[in-house]
Amino acid sequence: MRLFINILFSIILVLIRFLRLPQDRICQWFIQTNNQLVLANILPNLKSEHLLLLIPHCLQNYDCEFKITARVENCRRCGKCIIKDLIDLSEEHHVRLSVAPGGTLARAIIKKCQPGLIIAVGCERELEAGINDVYPFPVIGILNQKPEGPCKNTTLDIGRVKEVMELIRMKAVRSQSIR
Ligand code: SF4
Structure with a gap:
């Protein structure tokens, strides 16, 4: 099924171009x-x-002086950007959170973590490329929002991330109640 979608997508992409x-x-x-x-x-x-x-660096406030790429914990949680909320969420749900400024580092993080599922945030093309790039790792892609245009001071609907986490939790609860 996945292979079929990839082939179909490639054909449509050629046509669109x-x-x-x-x-x-x-x-x-x-x-x-x-x-x-x-x-x-x-x-x-x-x-x-x-x-x-896995989140992109452009979610961070452009003027923030704290470097979070290597260590997201460097964020001082001032609330000027969505990074604070994402850290809070990751701690609350015990989910690993990493900032990847590009595809190469994202691949390295994934290789190191070997996650069961990746929730990746990014723009359309970044996510499309990333999902294909890291296959067979399963990725849920969540689009960022670009109120100031691409790659600067982007944000996201954090409710979408919570929804995915809730779906996973519900699935685990259901499987336990069936056993
Ligand atoms: S929440 Fe504040 S300290 Fe953290 S990355 Fe955003 S601007 Fe910087």
Whole structure:
């Protein structure tokens, strides 16, 4: 199924480039389809400790002086950007949180952590490329919001991250009650 979607996506992408249509819509479709597939196949024994929340550096306030790329704990939680909320959420749910400024570092983090599931935040093309790049690791892609344009002071609907975590928790609870 996943292979079929990849082939279909590649064909559509060639067509879109040929017709000079915006690529973001097709990337959104790909991310959404991928998410549905991944969510439907989440293993019931997946725990929050197996999750990796991978976020881009552009979520950080552009003027913040604290370097969080290597250590997200360097954030002083002033609340000027969404990083504070993401740290709070990761601590509350015991989920690993990492900031990846690019694909190479993201791959290195994933290789080191070997997560059961990645919740990745990014823009359309970044997520599309990342999901394909780290396959077969399952990735749920959550689009960031760009009130000031791409790559600077981006943010996200943190409710989407909570929704995914809740779905995983519910699946684990259901599987335990069946046993
Ligand atoms: S919450 Fe404050 S300290 Fe933390 S990254 Fe954002 S601006 Fe910097």
